[in-house]
Amino acid sequence: MRVSILDALSETELRLTLAKLDNLSLIEWADSLPEDIIEEAISLLEPGELELYDQANEYEEEELGRWAERKVIAIPFNISVERAQVLVAKYNVESASHIYLIDKQQRFRGMVDYIDLLSADPKARIKQLVLEHVNTLSANIALTEAVDAMERSAFAALPVLDERKRLVGEIDWKFALSTQREIYETRLMAGTGMDEGDDLFAPILKSSQKRGVWLGINLLTAILASVTIGLFEDVIAQVVALAVLMPIVASMGGIAGSQTLTLMVRSMALNQITSGNRFALIKNELGIGAINGLLWAAIIGAVAGLWFQSPLLGGTIALAIIVNIITAALFGYLSH
Structure with a gap:
């Protein structure tokens, strides 16, 4: 565009x-x-x-230092409040929330609230106004880590430092919110075989090539499903009711898998999945799949048995529902 x-x-x-x-x-x-x-x-x-x-x-695309806002207010840490007010007045402070204190080597020495600076005693030292418990971010960390830190922070902005503790710039909540949205959109589009560069206004040929690959993969899986059904062609020919009931089984599995996959994508976007909770998550999803599988297997199996006057057919469909929903939950989890 x-x-x-x-x-x-x-x-x-x-x-x-x-x-x-x-x-x-x-x-x-x-x-x-x-x-x-x-x-x-x-x-x-x-x-x-x-x-x-x-x-x-100087920084890689996924490193925080590449995207930090470098236009910040930075003043010496050992001056008076009166002198600091004079220096700050030379900056454009319309959107500034914090003032950063540095030494002669540009190393970070603290952060001061802009409102505190305006209301402080002019004779006091600026370093007396330094805020406590301010987390600093390394310019070399990944954007996802920076977003997590910003989410847990009590401040509207956090300083970004290089390996020598020199002030590089800052990131604020607006940047974190925008980055979080982009990460979520990237993972959401990846689930359909596209990337964040694809949109409604992309060239026809380029878009068709990218989408065609995903459609080809979908075709292969559909053929695999058809071949599997073909193995039971003789049985289906003798028991026509199976052909009527098969779409129900497939639909239930598809919905169960989509529910799990959607939750996993959201959890990834919020960075809620860690190596320590993977086993608990898969156990949880399998448990949910088992409960829903048993519940709906009983309902659909009973309906199918009464519909076609065949308890055996009802039991077969019930078993298929249980296996399909649990399998869908498993692969919905593994797909992330």
């Missing part, structure tokens, strides 16, 4: 558009735009933005 819009712009309009980008926007766009446009955008960056862009590129 971005490429199609940029193609429709004149050269002047394109340059005016690219000139408005800051370092974070360019980092985000870099993987989805042609190289020549990215190079032109880099050439239009202001020197300060270009330096921040180069610093971000």
